[in-house]
Amino acid sequence: xxxxxxxxxxxxxxxxxxxxxxxxxxxxxxxxxxxxxxxxxxxxxxxxxxxxxxxxxxxxxxxxxxxxxxxxxxxxxxxxxxxxxxxxxxxxxxxxxxxxxxxxxxxxxxxxxxxxxxxxxxxxxxxxxxxxxxxxxxxxxxxxxxxxxxxxxxxxxxxxxxxxxxxxxxxxxxxxxxxxxxxxxxxxxxx
Amino acid sequence: xxxxxxxxxxxxxxxxxxxxxxxxxxxxxxxxxxxxxxxxxxxxxxxxxxxxxxxxxxxxxxxxxxxxxxxxxxxxxxxxxxxxxxxxxxxxxxxxxxxxxxxxxxxxxxxxxxxxxxxxxxxxxxxxxxxxxxxxxxxxxxxxxxxxxxxxxxxxxxxxxxxxxxxxxxxxxxxxxxxxxxxxxxxxxxxxxxxxxxxxxxxxxxxxxxxxxxxxxxxxxxxxxxxxxxxxxxxxxxxxxxxxxxxxxxxxxxxxxxxxxxxxxxxxxxxxxxxxxxxxxxxxxxxxxxxxxxxxxxxxxxxxxxxxxxxxxxxxxxxxxxxxxxxxxxxxxxxxxxxxxxxxxxxxxxxxxxxxxxxxxxxxxxxxxxxxxxxxxxxxxxxxxxxx
Numbered sequence: 226x227x228x229x230x231x232x233x234x235x236x237x238x239x240x241x242x243x244x245x246x247x248x249x250x251x252x253x254x255x256x257x258x259x260x261x262x263x264x265x266x267x268x269x270x271x272x273x274x275x276x277x278x279x280x281x282x283x284x285x286x287x288x289x290x291x292x293x294x295x296x297x298x299x300x301x302x303x304x305x306x307x308x309x310x311x312x313x314x315x316x317x318x319x320x321x322x323x324x325x326x327x328x329x330x331x332x333x334x335x336x337x338x339x340x341x342x343x344x345x346x347x348x349x350x351x352x353x354x355x356x357x358x359x360x361x362x363x364x365x366x367x368x369x370x371x372x373x374x375x376x377x378x379x380x381x382x383x384x385x386x387x388x389x390x391x392x393x394x395x396x397x398x399x400x401x402x403x404x405x406x407x408x409x410x411x412x413x414x415x416x
Numbered sequence: 417x418x419x420x421x422x423x424x425x426x427x428x429x430x431x432x433x434x435x436x437x438x439x440x441x442x443x444x445x446x447x448x449x450x451x452x453x454x455x456x457x458x459x460x461x462x463x464x465x466x467x468x469x470x471x472x473x474x475x476x477x478x479x480x481x482x483x484x485x486x487x488x489x490x491x492x493x494x495x496x497x498x499x500x501x502x503x504x505x506x507x508x509x510x511x512x513x514x515x516x517x518x519x520x521x522x523x524x525x526x527x528x529x530x531x532x533x534x535x536x537x538x539x540x541x542x543x544x545x546x547x548x549x550x551x552x553x554x555x556x557x558x559x560x561x562x563x564x565x566x567x568x569x570x571x572x573x574x575x576x577x578x579x580x581x582x583x584x585x586x587x588x589x590x591x592x593x594x595x596x597x598x599x600x601x602x603x604x605x606x607x608x609x610x611x612x613x614x615x616x617x618x619x620x621x622x623x624x625x626x627x628x629x630x631x632x633x634x635x636x637x638x639x640x641x642x643x644x645x646x647x648x649x650x651x652x653x654x655x656x657x658x659x660x661x662x663x664x665x666x667x668x669x670x671x672x673x674x675x676x677x678x679x680x681x682x683x684x685x686x687x688x689x690x691x692x693x694x695x696x697x698x699x700x701x702x703x704x705x706x707x708x709x710x711x712x713x714x715x716x717x718x719x720x721x722x723x724x725x726x727x728x729x730x731x732x733x734x735x736x737x738x739x740x741x742x743x744x745x746x747x748x749x750x751x752x753x754x755x756x757x758x759x760x761x762x763x764x765x766x767x768x769x770x771x772x773x774x775x776x777x778x779x780x781x782x783x784x785x786x787x788x789x790x791x792x793x794x795x796x797x798x799x800x801x802x803x804x
Contacts, residue, residue: 261588264575282578285458288489288553289576317468322460 228252228329230337231272233263233281239348243276246344250336264289274334275324276341278348279317287324312338321345364402371405374412419450422645425462425474428455428675429579430598430682431502431626432475433665434707436674438652446651447644455673458578459552466631467493472638473645475501476629479723483554485741486727494632496747497720498646499755501626501653503712505685505705506557506616507601508533510593511586514540515611515693525611527692527699530618530794534568537613541570542592549577549591556616556625557595559726564619564794583609597625598685598705599677606681611693615701620771622703622710622791624719635750643754650713650755657708662686703789710776710789711763715751717743718767721801735804743767743801761785770799 230252234240240256247254257266260283267275267287277284312335316322319342325334368390375386390408394401422444426432438444439451454471456462459480466474481495510518517540518525526532537546550557558574565572577585582596583604594604595616604610616623628649635642655661666686670679684690685704692699706712724742728735748766756762764780771793778787793799 260581261585261590279461279464280457282457282581284460285552285578286576288460314468317464317470322464 228274228333228337229270229272230254231267231270231275232256233260233275233277233283233287234258235260235281242347243341243344246340247337250340252337260286263287273326273329274337277322277324278345279320279322284322312342315342316345319343319345320349364405367402367409368405371408374408418448419445420448420641420644421450421452422473422641423452423454423471424645425454425456425465425471427459427462427475427579428677429475429505429600429626430669430675430685431505431705432674433656433669434501434628434649434652435475436668437655437665438648440668441652441655443651443655444645444648447648449644449648451648453673459555466495466629469631469634472634473498473628473630473642475626477552477555478624478627478720479554479556479559479727480552481627481629481745482720482723482742483727485745486724486731486733486738488727488731489554495629495745496632496635497627497629497715497745498635498642498747499628499650499713499751500624500715500719501628501649501707501713503622503624503706503710504615504617504703505597505625506560506595506623507598507612507690507704508561508593508595508614508616508619509582509586509601509604509610510537510613511589511591511610512608512694513589514592515613518613525613525692525697525699527612527614527690527701528618530564530614533614533618534565534570537565537593538568538570544571546570546572546593547575547591548572549575549582549585549594549596551579551582551596552576554727556623556723557597559723560616560619560623561595562730563726567795583607586610599675599681602681602684602691603677605691605694606678608694612690612699613692615690615704617701617703619794620791621773621793622706622789624716625705627715635747639750642750646750646754647758650758650760653708653713657706657712706789711761711781711786713751713755713760714763715746715748716767716770717746717748718770718799718801720746721767721804722770722799725799725801725804739801739804756782767801770801771796772798 230247232240232243234256235258244254263283263286321341372383372386390401390404394404424435426435435453439453444451462474465471481497483489484495518536523536548561575591579596579600582594582600585591586604586609601612656665666679666682669675669682688701688704690699720742721739724738728738752762761781761783763786773788773791776787776789
């Protein structure tokens with residue numbers, strides 16, 4: 226039997242990657258990108274499993290489903306209730322949370338979770354790499370500005386300016402970017 | 417000195433203040449602790465971070481540990497309440513459309529009468545159920561609204577909306593009203609999404625809002641460490657209770673790593689002067705939020721028993737058993753042991769009759785300095801945990 230899986234994910238590219246990883250398992254995957262009216266739309270679809278990024282604030286809306294008590298509602302559990310501790314730990318570290326309808330076979334849930342966890346791990350790695358790259362870029366810009374200030378103020382060349390920044394950083398046990406940042410701030414205050 | 421790192425989770429709200437202040441004003445360092453404060457995007461994520469050991473302690477909605485003790489909402493471990501972090505701090509708001517209809521029938525937005533508020537809301541209700549946004553299914557907000565409207569001739573449903581999204585949800589007509597913690601009610605006013613209708617304290621004058629929670633097994637193995645954290649947070653609460661620290665507090669909390677909201681909006685609740693509508697109407701309310709005075713930090717077993725009784729009624733659970741479980745999560749034993757040395761006055765009893773005080777009242781305590789502020793319910797009912 227095919228499972229109905231809903232992925233709550235506003236980023237289209239990421240959503241497509243999740244679909245790609247889950248479709249080979251032979252399930253129907255629907256993506257909800259909009260968080261407006263989320264609870265109502267989920268009631269309409271009545272999925273077996275809902276996957277959501279742990280950093281998505283709208284996750285709290287899904288908690289309501291775990292409490293649904295009407296006669297037509299299907300009991301839903303936050304999946305930590307039903308699966309192995311190990312799988313749960315992995316999911317939380319990867320940053321994905323899941324809501325699973327009661328009574329699904331544990332191995333079928335585990336297969337879906339394995340695929341989802343692998344995908345979200347990749348997202349987390351990409352996010353970290355992106356952050357690192359962005360920070361490196363900002364630091365480079367800062368250092369360039371600090372070099373410019375030093376070259377002008379002391380009449381030295383670019384290499385000497387960088388050497389001076391580096392020596393100061395080493396003497397003070399700080400990062401070159403931090404020294405550059407302090408210099409840029411100070412220059413801004415003095416000008 | 418080597419500081420012991422401790423990971424603490426929070427959600428960006430005014431009432432996370434004791435954690436930020438413990439860190440920024442050196443109360444944690446005084447106890448040899450380096451707080452690693454981690455912002456959580458949602459209450460469910462924070463609960464999971466705490467349950468699965470990604471944080472050691474967390475700011476938590478008071479009813480969450482109670483609900484888990486009652487086996488509700490995916491309970492995988494027991495959480496204990498070390499102390500209360502804040503009393504009150506919620507506001508009820510209505511959409512611009514509802515506010516207009518309320519004004520049409522002559523309401524002056526006096527911002528103090530919850531009984532009148534319930535009657536008026538029933539008069540302006542629509543053909544469909546009124547949708548009221550709350551931050552989490554298990555929250556002081558949800559329980560206050562349920563208690564407030566239980567006898568009102570009004571059909572309503574609660575919708576879970578994350579606090580920072582509440583103003584948008586009101587603007588998008590996803591909800592017609594809300595009950596949310598500050599500053600997110602004031603943010604809705606500022607964005608022209610609606611008007612504030614009542615402070616939470618108009619429903620229950622002393623409602624425990626956020627608590628400092630830990631896993632039961634964690635605190636069993638880290639008694640001394642828990643004591644250091646409790647003293648740091650308690651001293652931070654005492655600092656927050658002093659009016660002269662108000663401005664500094666709102667400046668600290670405004671930072672991106674805490675609430676990332678304008679200091680001016682955060683200051684309104686601390687000052688007790690709420691701007692309730694986009695036209696700038698001002699209402700003075702004492703105790704919009706309270707961090708310290710009146711034994712605010714003490715984890716009264718009767719307060720959690722009230723949540724236990726409410727949840728038992730709503731979910732059809734055994735009343736006596738639910739109340740007993742709710743009381744058991746309150747670690748008054750640790751509070752007495754660890755905070756006596758810090759100078760906390762300790763009450764003679766660990767529970768009281770909720771709703772019985774209409775005026776500040778002196779009660780028996782070790783130092784004889786304890787004066788409890790009013791804790792009345794809007795309907796004049798009392799809650800005796802032994803006779804619910």
